[in-house]
Amino acid sequence: MKHLISVQELSREDTVGILDTAIEFNRVTDGGTKMLPTLRGRTVVNLFYEDSTRTRISFERAAKRLSADVVTFSAKGSSVSKGESLKDTALTLNAMGADMIVVRHPSPGAAHRLAHAGWLESSVLNAGDGKHEHPTQALGDAFTLRAHLCPGATDFAGLTIGIVGDVLHSRVARSNIFLLGILGANVVVIGPPTLLPVGIENWPCQVSYSLDAHLPELDAIMMLRVQQERMNGTFFPSELEYSRTFGLNRKRAKKLPEHAIVMHPGPMNRGVEITAEVADSPRSVITEQVSNGFIVRMACMYLLIGGDLSVA
Amino acid sequence: MSLNSYLIEGARPYGEDVQDIRIIGGRIAEIGIGLDPENLGVVRAEGRVALPSFVDLHTHLREPGREDAETIASGSRAATLGGFSAVFAMANTAPVADTAGVVEQVWRLGRETGLVDVFPIGAVSVGLNGQALAELGAMAASAAGVTVFSDDGHCVFDPLLMRRALEYVKTFDGVIAQHAQDPRLTQGAQMNEGELSGILGMTGWPAVAEEAIIARDVLLALHVDSRLHICHVSTAGSVAIIRWAKEMGVRVTAEVTPHHLLLTEDFVSGFDPVYKVNPPLRSRADTLALREGLADGTIDIIATDHAPHPHEAKDCEWDSAAFGMLGLETALGVVVSAMQDVPDWNWRTLSDRMSSAPARIGRATNHGRPLAVGESAHLVLIDPDQGHLVVAEQLASLSGNTPYAGMTLPVSVTDVFFNGIYQVKDGALNV
Amino acid sequence: MRDSSPGASASSSRTISRVVADPEDISRALRRLAHQVVENVKDVTNIVILGIPTRGVPIAERLAKNIGDIENIIIPVGSLDVTLFRDDLRMRPSKALEQTRLPVEGIDGKTVILVDDVLFSGRTIRAALDAINEYGRPAVVQLAVLVDRGHRELPIRADYVGKNLPTSLNENVSVQISEIDSVDQVEIQSMTEQL
Numbered sequence: 001m002k003h004l005i006s007v008q009e010l011s012r013e014d015t016v017g018i019l020d021t022a023i024e025f026n027r028v029t030d031g032g033t034k035m036l037p038t039l040r041g042r043t044v045v046n047l048f049y050e051d052s053t054r055t056r057i058s059f060e061r062a063a064k065r066l067s068a069d070v071v072t073f074s075a076k077g078s079s080v081s082k083g084e085s086l087k088d089t090a091l092t093l094n095a096m097g098a099d100m101i102v103v104r105h106p107s108p109g110a111a112h113r114l115a116h117a118g119w120l121e122s123s124v125l126n127a128g129d130g131k132h133e134h135p136t137q138a139l140g141d142a143f144t145l146r147a148h149l150c151p152g153a154t155d156f157a158g159l160t161i162g163i164v165g166d167v168l169h170s171r172v173a174r175s176n177i178f179l180l181g182i183l184g185a186n187v188v189v190i191g192p193p194t195l196l197p198v199g200i201e202n203w204p205c206q207v208s209y210s211l212d213a214h215l216p217e218l219d220a221i222m223m224l225r226v227q228q229e230r231m232n233g234t235f236f237p238s239e240l241e242y243s244r245t246f247g248l249n250r251k252r253a254k255k256l257p258e259h260a261i262v263m264h265p266g267p268m269n270r271g272v273e274i275t276a277e278v279a280d281s282p283r284s285v286i287t288e289q290v291s292n293g294f295i296v297r298m299a300c301m302y303l304l305i306g307g308d309l310s311v312a
Numbered sequence: 313m314s315l316n317s318y319l320i321e322g323a324r325p326y327g328e329d330v331q332d333i334r335i336i337g338g339r340i341a342e343i344g345i346g347l348d349p350e351n352l353g354v355v356r357a358e359g360r361v362a363l364p365s366f367v368d369l370h371t372h373l374r375e376p377g378r379e380d381a382e383t384i385a386s387g388s389r390a391a392t393l394g395g396f397s398a399v400f401a402m403a404n405t406a407p408v409a410d411t412a413g414v415v416e417q418v419w420r421l422g423r424e425t426g427l428v429d430v431f432p433i434g435a436v437s438v439g440l441n442g443q444a445l446a447e448l449g450a451m452a453a454s455a456a457g458v459t460v461f462s463d464d465g466h467c468v469f470d471p472l473l474m475r476r477a478l479e480y481v482k483t484f485d486g487v488i489a490q491h492a493q494d495p496r497l498t499q500g501a502q503m504n505e506g507e508l509s510g511i512l513g514m515t516g517w518p519a520v521a522e523e524a525i526i527a528r529d530v531l532l533a534l535h536v537d538s539r540l541h542i543c544h545v546s547t548a549g550s551v552a553i554i555r556w557a558k559e560m561g562v563r564v565t566a567e568v569t570p571h572h573l574l575l576t577e578d579f580v581s582g583f584d585p586v587y588k589v590n591p592p593l594r595s596r597a598d599t600l601a602l603r604e605g606l607a608d609g610t611i612d613i614i615a616t617d618h619a620p621h622p623h624e625a626k627d628c629e630w631d632s633a634a635f636g637m638l639g640l641e642t643a644l645g646v647v648v649s650a651m652q653d654v655p656d657w658n659w660r661t662l663s664d665r666m667s668s669a670p671a672r673i674g675r676a677t678n679h680g681r682p683l684a685v686g687e688s689a690h691l692v693l694i695d696p697d698q699g700h701l702v703v704a705e706q707l708a709s710l711s712g713n714t715p716y717a718g719m720t721l722p723v724s725v726t727d728v729f730f731n732g733i734y735q736v737k738d739g740a741l742n743v
Numbered sequence: 744m745r746d747s748s749p750g751a752s753a754s755s756s757r758t759i760s761r762v763v764a765d766p767e768d769i770s771r772a773l774r775r776l777a778h779q780v781v782e783n784v785k786d787v788t789n790i791v792i793l794g795i796p797t798r799g800v801p802i803a804e805r806l807a808k809n810i811g812d813i814e815n816i817i818i819p820v821g822s823l824d825v826t827l828f829r830d831d832l833r834m835r836p837s838k839a840l841e842q843t844r845l846p847v848e849g850i851d852g853k854t855v856i857l858v859d860d861v862l863f864s865g866r867t868i869r870a871a872l873d874a875i876n877e878y879g880r881p882a883v884v885q886l887a888v889l890v891d892r893g894h895r896e897l898p899i900r901a902d903y904v905g906k907n908l909p910t911s912l913n914e915n916v917s918v919q920i921s922e923i924d925s926v927d928q929v930e931i932q933s934m935t936e937q938l
């Protein structure tokens with residue numbers, strides 16, 4: 001494996017291998033507090049065309065824990081904000097000898113282009129490309145689900161996971177739906193039809209417009225962020241109506257099975273898709289998702305550029 | 313040896329029986345068997361197919377404004393190599409072809425190049441802004457004699473403006489060529505809306521955005537009894553609406569591009585912007601409906617929508633890339649490739665859709681004429697058994713944005729005569 | 744291996760294997776090693792045995808059982824994956840990590856006996872010493888291997904050796920352990936040029 005662009009390129013074996021490796025990283029680094037020499041001498045470039053402090057820091061920390069040299073290019077205050085094309089930036093990074101480019105870009109397929117357009121030699125790790133995919137977020141979420149619901153399992157058969165909200169604009173939802181499908185989980189996607197992509201009925205998931213109908217059967221529920229720019233009344237009438245119909249509040253959380261966990265990729269709109277009370281409840285694993293994302297990113301970086309790059 | 317006079321020996325007009333064709337002074341003088349070459353230069357066709365040269369009702373030549381992508385001269389070279397004798401140049405240049413001055417400039421540059429007849433298309437609205445009618449009458453009355461008007465690249469979305477344009481062009485037998493795309497339904501759209509756009513996270517371009525405009529416009533054309541032409545039809549639903557409109561007696565004609573006949577949206581999954589085009593590549597079912605519609609005459613013509621773009625406009629991420637692909641030099645091969653298994657499709661139907669019908673719609677009276685004595689000698693020889701590999705760098709176009717690079721197309725244009733001038737010989741410009 | 748074209752290697756060479764140790768040899772060697780450890784280590788109750796995956800782990804377990812049987816105690820066993828600490832990581836494609844499981848007692852102040860199947864260049868053991876350094880500070884670290892095949896690239900030697908096996912560099916030593924390979928044996932595989 002040279003690049004990680006889309007979870008759809010992964011097999012079940014690949015996925016379990018990454019999750020197992022992440023478990024070892026978690027143990028070896030004591031939850032990420034210890035340094036490893038693994039990527040000493042390797043250069044990892046974080047190329048962020050969107051502001052995302054959370055994700056950028058997670059990748060930076062992961063690379064630094066593995067002793068890599070880390071260079072960060074952010075959209076603001078660098079050549080990328082001065083109209084330099086993605087290609088020219090890629091050529092520059094290639095000339096710098098970057099071993100890995102971690103890229104966040106608003107255009108779907110941008111990571112794929114970086115990897116395959118012939119612009120550079122580096123490994124490419126997709127840190128979110130438009131509405132397309134965000135594979136390490138989904139791998140981190142799978143790590144969290146596995147730890148809570150089926151430790152050590154080599155598939156997620158028998159688990160039912162609800163993904164609720166704006167799937168249309170969410171790369172996290174796409175990566176999660178397809179990765180959970182690869183792992184054999186039963187995925188129920190729930191949201192207003194305006195926020196579900198055309199053709200979703202052919203995806204490896206069940207589609208529903210009713211949250212209440214599915215609560216009792218869910219082993220985990222993933223609440224998606226409602227972005228501010230969607231709240232202007234063309235996708236749904238009002239914030240209030242959205243949270244009444246698709247928000248996770250205490251009453252709804254009570255209908256979940258006792259063992260069910262509550263997830264959110266962050267950042268949350270407390271009071272819209274999830275109430276503060278539920279987000280801070282014991283069954284919420286939202287902060288764990290953040291640390292697990294970091295652990296999984298270490299594992300992916302090691303697997304992509306830890307070994308001999310010429311045979312990848 | 314008289315000027316522009318040849319004897320073509322052993323050609324098969326429309327792929328039928330072998331004939332010799334004598335060209336004298338730029339006109340077809342005699343067709344028959346065993347003609348005496350007398351003192352004429354002889355072109356041995358060796359059974360190749362002879363057709364009237366093609367007419368492209370939809371070409372972007374980019375001049376004035378984007379001479380880095382294409383010029384009228386380079387586009388003319390690409391056109392003649394593709395077997396065309398006439399191209400209609402779209403109005404979305406910079407400045408926009410919305411005045412007599414601009415269309416006359418394009419027309420004059422075409423004449424100076426002299427490889428094909430370049431017929432400028434006039435803009436419907438000033439600056440393609442969809443608000444006020446451009447000087448349609450002045451463009452029609454100019455030396456360029458504009459008959460086709462289009463805001464191509466933009467839809468004439470305002471129904472009132474569309475109605476007025478349709479009415480207005482009746483005074484000089486003009487036609488409005490509509491780029492059918494509801495702008496509200498296609499905000500930020502990047503590819504066909506369907507299962508694949510959902511998976512790739514790309515903003516979808518629903519078929520209904522095209523079909524709704526076509527439905528509206530055929531009703532408007534019926535109401536004001538004017539001529540409407542639909543550019544680059546791309547969906548099965550559009551074909552059905554046009555079929556219905558024709559049954560209702562609407563004076564509507566329609567075009568399909570070679571790429572919409574052959575390519576499907578599946579190519580988008582590699583994120584290579586060479587496949588980014590407006591309207592977008594559609595589903596397999598759409599291509600099949602388009603082929604059927606083209607064969608049965610619902611779709612009248614093939615038009616290339618030749619859209620050159622400089623390298624950097626495609627060597628980037630998908631969202632930033634320009635819409636459009638080259639078409640002139642590959643049109644015939646792509647059409648043959650797409651239509652080879654369609655019933656009732658032969659060289660005569662191909663010739664109608666690529667030559668006589670587009671000439672008729674554009675009122676290019678000297679083009680698209682049958683291979684017959686007395687007609688202008690615009691003709692092409694096609695080797696039906698000689699495939700050719702498409703190499704982007706070898707195209708005459710200044711741009712290289714062809715989706716067919718590396719593909720072998722099943723037939724080749726070998727020789728082209730323009731007004732009897734032996735312009736393309738063995739697949740290359742004859743200088 | 745990667746450098747030679749597959750076609751060429753298939754036609755001009757073949758692999759010959761010969762078994763140099765059978766199940767009885769292996770179990771005798773491990774019993775002997777256990778006695779050597781007991782003789783050598785003053786306080787056997789302070790021993791922690793760490794196997795290096797993959798085959799070092801079951802060997803470590805057997806060695807621990809043998810020592811335990813002699814002394815009538817239970818010797819704690821763990822596993823130590825050293826991949827992340829290797830200096831030759833870049834010479835092969837990266838692979839999923841194996842388990843690292845330290846005994847609950849930890850390793851601080853212990854007599855740690857590292858166990859691997861084959862001692863060759865010494866680089867694995869160097870990486871293991873680095874890894875141990877990350878986890879704690881043992882009083883003593885010793886090394887037990889089932890086979891020492893020579894060709895050291897670092898100043899490292901084993902304290903306990905099951906079998907010394909002089910080999911040439913174009914030979915490969917394959918240790919098979921029944922927990923993993925369903926058979927106990929040691930093979931030497933050699934590539935021979937076919938004339």
